[in-house]
Amino acid sequence: MDMVKLTIDGKEVLSQMNNTILQAAQGAGIKIPTLCYHERLNPIGSCRLCVVEIEGYDNPVTSCTTPVAEGISVKTNSDRLFRMRQEVLKLLLVNHPLDCPICDKAGVCALQDLVFEYKVTNAEYLAPKKKQDSLYATSLIRYWPDRCILCLRCVTACNEIKGVRALSVINEEGAQRLSVDQEKCVSCGECLQVCPTGALTENLSPIKGRSWNVKKVPTTCTYCGCGCQLELNVFDNQIVGVTCKDDAGINRGSLCVKGRFGYEFISNDQRLTKPLIKKNGVFHEAGWEEALTLVAEKFSKIRKENGSDAIGGLTSARCTNEDNYLFQKFMRGVIGTNNLDHCARL
Amino acid sequence: MTNSFGEFADAKTIMVIGSNMTEAHPVAASFIKNAVTKGAELIVVDPRRHRLVDFATTHIPLKVGSDIAFLNGLMHVLIEENIYNKEFVSSFCAGFDELKAKVKTYTPEYSSTICGIDPEIIRQLARRLAAAQPAMVCYTLGITEHTCGKNNVMSVANLQMLLGNLGKPYAGVNPLRGQNNVQGACDMGALPNVFPGYQAVTNPDMRLKFETAWKVKNLPDKVGLMIPQMMDGLVNKKVRGFYIFGENLANTEPDIKKVEHELASAEFLVCQDIFPTETTRFAHVVLPAAAWSENDGTFANSERRVSRVRTATAPPGLAMPNWWIFKQIAKRFGQNWEADSAQDLWDNEISKLAPNIGGIKYSRIEKNGLQWPCPTEDHPGTPFLHKEGRFTSGLGKFNPVDWTPPAEVPDEEYPFVLSTGRRLYHYHTRTQTGRCEGLNGLLGEETADISPEDATMLGIADKEMIKVASRRGEVIVKANVTQEVPKGLVWMAFHFRENNANWLTNPAFDPDTLTAEYKACAVKLSRIC
Ligand code: SF4
Ligand code: SF4
Ligand code: SF4
Ligand code: FES
Numbered sequence: 013m014d015m016v017k018l019t020i021d022g023k024e025v026l027s028q029m030n031n032t033i034l035q036a037a038q039g040a041g042i043k044i045p046t047l048c049y050h051e052r053l054n055p056i057g058s059c060r061l062c063v064v065e066i067e068g069y070d071n072p073v074t075s076c077t078t079p080v081a082e083g084i085s086v087k088t089n090s091d092r093l094f095r096m097r098q099e100v101l102k103l104l105l106v107n108h109p110l111d112c113p114i115c116d117k118a119g120v121c122a123l124q125d126l127v128f129e130y131k132v133t134n135a136e137y138l139a140p141k142k143k144q145d146s147l148y149a150t151s152l153i154r155y156w157p158d159r160c161i162l163c164l165r166c167v168t169a170c171n172e173i174k175g176v177r178a179l180s181v182i183n184e185e186g187a188q189r190l191s192v193d194q195e196k197c198v199s200c201g202e203c204l205q206v207c208p209t210g211a212l213t214e215n216l217s218p219i220k221g222r223s224w225n226v227k228k229v230p231t232t233c234t235y236c237g238c239g240c241q242l243e244l245n246v247f248d249n250q251i252v253g254v255t256c257k258d259d260a261g262i263n264r265g266s267l268c269v270k271g272r273f274g275y276e277f278i279s280n281d282q283r284l285t286k287p288l289i290k291k292n293g294v295f296h297e298a299g300w301e302e303a304l305t306l307v308a309e310k311f312s313k314i315r316k317e318n319g320s321d322a323i324g325g326l327t328s329a330r331c332t333n334e335d336n337y338l339f340q341k342f343m344r345g346v347i348g349t350n351n352l353d354h355c356a357r358l
Numbered sequence: 359m360t361n362s363f364g365e366f367a368d369a370k371t372i373m374v375i376g377s378n379m380t381e382a383h384p385v386a387a388s389f390i391k392n393a394v395t396k397g398a399e400l401i402v403v404d405p406r407r408h409r410l411v412d413f414a415t416t417h418i419p420l421k422v423g424s425d426i427a428f429l430n431g432l433m434h435v436l437i438e439e440n441i442y443n444k445e446f447v448s449s450f451c452a453g454f455d456e457l458k459a460k461v462k463t464y465t466p467e468y469s470s471t472i473c474g475i476d477p478e479i480i481r482q483l484a485r486r487l488a489a490a491q492p493a494m495v496c497y498t499l500g501i502t503e504h505t506c507g508k509n510n511v512m513s514v515a516n517l518q519m520l521l522g523n524l525g526k527p528y529a530g531v532n533p534l535r536g537q538n539n540v541q542g543a544c545d546m547g548a549l550p551n552v553f554p555g556y557q558a559v560t561n562p563d564m565r566l567k568f569e570t571a572w573k574v575k576n577l578p579d580k581v582g583l584m585i586p587q588m589m590d591g592l593v594n595k596k597v598r599g600f601y602i603f604g605e606n607l608a609n610t611e612p613d614i615k616k617v618e619h620e621l622a623s624a625e626f627l628v629c630q631d632i633f634p635t636e637t638t639r640f641a642h643v644v645l646p647a648a649a650w651s652e653n654d655g656t657f658a659n660s661e662r663r664v665s666r667v668r669t670a671t672a673p674p675g676l677a678m679p680n681w682w683i684f685k686q687i688a689k690r691f692g693q694n695w696e697a698d699s700a701q702d703l704w705d706n707e708i709s710k711l712a713p714n715i716g717g718i719k720y721s722r723i724e725k726n727g728l729q730w731p732c733p734t735e736d737h738p739g740t741p742f743l744h745k746e747g748r749f750t751s752g753l754g755k756f757n758p759v760d761w762t763p764p765a766e767v768p769d770e771e772y773p774f775v776l777s778t779g780r781r782l783y784h785y786h787t788r789t790q791t792g793r794c795e796g797l798n799g800l801l802g803e804e805t806a807d808i809s810p811e812d813a814t815m816l817g818i819a820d821k822e823m824i825k826v827a828s829r830r831g832e833v834i835v836k837a838n839v840t841q842e843v844p845k846g847l848v849w850m851a852f853h854f855r856e857n858n859a860n861w862l863t864n865p866a867f868d869p870d871t872l873t874a875e876y877k878a879c880a881v882k883l884s885r886i887c
Contacts, residue, residue, distance in 0.1 A: 175391030199783075216796045230666070234538050236383050236535075241726075262363040262364060268385055268782070270783070270791065273796045274791055274796075276794040277794055278649055278650075284631060285646055321580075321596075324583060325602075326588070326601070328543070329537040333655060334656065337703070345577065346574075350550045350580065
C-alpha cells in the first residue's frame with residue numbers, strides 16, 4: 013500500500029494513500045470531533061463538525077470525506093474552526109430539545125458531550141409547530157423526531173451493513189424526518205446501535221437504568237451459531253437492554269433481532285425456581301437434597317438391575333462447553349455409559 | 359466451518375446451498391450481502407426464493423432433496439470439460455477415479471430430470487465455478503436434514519475438492535451451525551462415540567487417559583446410542599432411566615405423537631431446564647437450572663471460535679447452575695469433582711484433555727475468542743483448515759455418492775412436499791423467544807407458506823385457516839400465500855406448539871448420522887370451511 017506523508021497540527025504523520033484526513037489524524041492519536049462519521053460506515057459528510065483547515069486553501073474542508081495528499085499541512089484546531097463547530101451545534105439545537113433529563117441516551121450521547129465541550133450555552137430552541145409523532149416500523153424501537161439531527165448514520169447503516177434499505181428521509185410540512193418501510197424493516201436495531209443521539213431508543217424494557225448506573229456484561233449471544241458478541245445491560249439484577257461494542261467478535265457491533273431484543277425470557281415469571289418431584293401424576297415442590305437424592309437412588313437402582321446402558325442422557329447444544337463437558341463426564345465416568353447425545357442435527 | 363465469517367465480506371464467489379441465512383443466521387447473511395455490494399457473485403441453491411435470493415446473481419431453484427443429483431451434475435461437467443483443479447486433485451486428493459466413474463452417469467441432462475434445473479444452466483454454472491476459484495460454499499440444515507444428509511455433505515466436499523477450494527481463504531466447506539453451541543457440544547464429546555476433542559471411546563489409550571484424569575475405572579468401551587435409538591429404548595424398556603438436559607424433544611423431534619408416546623413410556627425421566635416445557639410434563643423429577651446469563655462458561659460458534667459467556671444476573675429462587683447440579687449428583691455416587699468454577703474447569707481440566715483446544719485459556723479469550731485447532735498457548739488459532747492441502751488423514755478423500763430420493767415422496771393422496779425450518783423472529787420451540795413479548799409481537803403465530811399457483815388451484819385465500827395433514831397427523835394453520843415458495847411445496851416452522859410442523863414430519867433418518875428428514879415429507883392441504 014502506498015503511503016503519503018502529511019503534517020497534522022505540526023506533527024508529521026504517515027498515512028495510507030486511500031485514507032481520509034480524519035483517519036490519518038485518528039491513526040496519529042489526534043482527535044477531531046465528529047457526529048455523522050462512524051468507523052463501520054462509509055463517510056456520510058452530513059454534519060460538518062469535522063472541519064479542518066488545509067494550508068493554502070481558503071475554506072475549511074470536512075476531514076471525514078477529504079482524502080490525504082502528499083505534503084499537505086492540516087490544522088484541526090483554530091478559533092475559526094471552534095466557532096464553525098459551535099455554529100453547527102447551535103443550529104442543531106434550534107431543532108433539538110434539551111430534554112436530556114428524560115432521554116435514555118443521557119450520559120452516552122455524542123451531541124450532549126459536544127455541546128458541553130464547545131460551550132454552547134445560548135442556543136435558541138424553536139419548538140416544532142406541531143408535536144411530531146411518528147411510529148417506527150418496529151415496535152421494539154422508538155423514534156423521537158424532535159431529537160433527530162438527521163446525521164443519516166441510521167439510514168447508512170441499514171443500507172450498508174444490513175443491506176435492508178428500510179430507511180429514508182422525507183419532507184413533511186417543511187420538516188425533515190425519517191421514514192421507515194414497514195415491509196422491509198427486520199427489527200435488527202442496527203439503526204439504534206449507531207444513532208449518536210437519543211432519537212432512536214429501545215422500546216422494550218419497562219425498566220430503564222441511567223447509563224452510569226447500568227453495568228455492561230460482555231457475553232456471547234445465546235441463539236444461533238454465528239456467536240455474536242454483545243453486552244448485557246444490567247440494572248438491579250435485571251437485564252434492561254443489549255448493546256454492542258464496535259470492535260468485538262465476528263459481528264463488529266452488528267446484531268439481529270433475536271440477539272438484540274430476545275432477552276426478556278430471563279426475568280419471565282414462569283421460570284422454574286424449585287426442584288419438582290412427581291407423585292401420583294402431580295408435581296410437588298421439593299428441596300435440592302430430596303430431589304438429588306431421588307435421582308441418584310433411581311439411577312443406582314436401574315444400574316444395579318440392568319447395567320449402566322439401561323440409562324441414557326441428552327445434553328444441550330444451547331448450554332456452555334463446560335456444562336456439556338460435565339454432563340458427558342457424568343454419563344461416562346459416573347453412570348458408566350456412552351448413551352449420550354444432543355440435538356446436533358436440528 | 360473450514361473457514362471463517364471474517365472472510366465472507368471479501369469473498370469473490372459464494373454458493374449458498376440449503377440455507378435460509380437471512381432468517382437463521384442474520385448477521386452472517388449481512389456479511390454476504392456486503393460481499394455482493396462489493397461485486398461478489400452469489401449463487402443461491404434453494405427450492406425457495408427466500409430473501410437472500412434478492413441479492414443473488416443466480417438462483418437455482420432445485421427440487422427438494424435433489425442436491426446430490428445437482429452437485430454430481432456440476433462435477434460431471436467439471437470432469438468432462440476437463441476444467442477441474444487438476445493440480446489440487448493430483449497433489450492433495452485420493453479417489454478421483456472413483457468419483458469420475460460415479461459422476462459419469464450424471465450428465466446435466468440426467469441431473470436435470472431429478473433436480474429440475476435446465477442442463478445448460480448446470481453447464482454454465484460449472485464453468486463459472488471453475489473460472490472463479492476460490493469460491494466459498496455455505497450450507498445449513500437444508501443439506502443435512504435428509505435421509506441422505508451425510509451423502510449431501512460429502513457431495514459438497516467432493517465439489518470443493520474438485521475445484522481446489524480448500525485450504526485457503528475465501529473458500530471451503532462451511533456449515534453454519536443452527537444453535538449457539540452445537541459446535542461446542544460436539545467438541546466436548548456430547549456424542550455417543552467420542553470423548554472431548556473427538557477422541558474415540560473405542561480406543562483403549564483414550565479410555566486410559568480419561569480414566570486417569572477422572573480417577574475412575576472401566577470407562578465404557580462400546581459406542582452408545584443416539585437420540586432415536588434411546589427413544590426406541592424407552593418404549594422397549596432397554597433404556598429405563600433417561601436424563602434430558604436443556605432440550606424440548608416433545609416439540610423438536612419428528613412426529614410429535616410418536617415422541618410423546620416414547621417420553622410417556624420412560625420409567626424414570628429427569629429433566630433439567632429453565633422453564634416448564636412440553637417435555638418436562640413427562641418428567642418424574644424436574645431440576646431448575648440457571649439460564650444463559652446466569653452462568654459463566656464458553657460457547658464455540660460455527661467457525662470453531664471459543665468465546666466467553668458471563669454471569670450478568672443471579673438465577674431466580676432455588677435455580678442453580680448446571681455444573682453445580684451435575685457435581686452434586688456425582689457426589690452422591692461417591693465422586694468428588696474438584697473444579698469449582700467454569701474457568702477452573704476449562705483451564706485445568708477440559709483444555710488439558712482435548713489437544714485441539716489445549717492452547718485456549720480463559721485469560722486468552724477475555725476480549726475476543728480463539729478458533730481451534732489451537733494446540734499450544736502461543737498458537738494464534740486457526741481461521742481456516744487444511745492449509746496448503748494438509749488434510750487430517752493425509753490426502754483429502756473423495757467420497758462419491760449416488761442420489762437417493764427422500765423417504766416419503768408425494769403421491770396421489772399426499773400430493774405436496776412439506777419442508778421445514780426456522781423463522782427470523784423465533785428460535786426453535788420458543789421456550790425462550792416465546793417468553794419475549796417483543797418478539798411475540800413481531801411474529802405471533804405459525805403459517806403454512808404456499809405458492810400462489812397452489813393457492814389458486816385449491817381455492818385458498820391468503821391468511822385463511824387451512825388443514826395440513828400427513829400420514830402422521832394434521833394441523834390447522836394460517837395459509838401464507840407467497841412467491842417465496844414454488845408450486846408443490848409447503849413450508850412451515852416448528853416454533854409454535856399447536857401447529858408445529860413436527861406433528862407432520864417423517865421420523866425417517868439418515869442411516870449413519872440418524873438425522874431426521876425434516877426437510878421432506880408428503881402432505882395434503884385442504885380448506886376447512
Ligand atoms: S435517528 Fe439518529 S442516526 Fe438517524 S438521522 Fe436521526 S440522529 Fe442520525
Ligand atoms: S431495525 Fe434494522 S432493518 Fe429496521 S430500520 Fe433499523 S437498521 Fe433498518
Ligand atoms: S445476534 Fe442474531 S445472528 Fe448473532 S448470534 Fe445472535 S441470533 Fe445469531
Ligand atoms: S463527521 Fe465529517 S461531516 Fe460529519
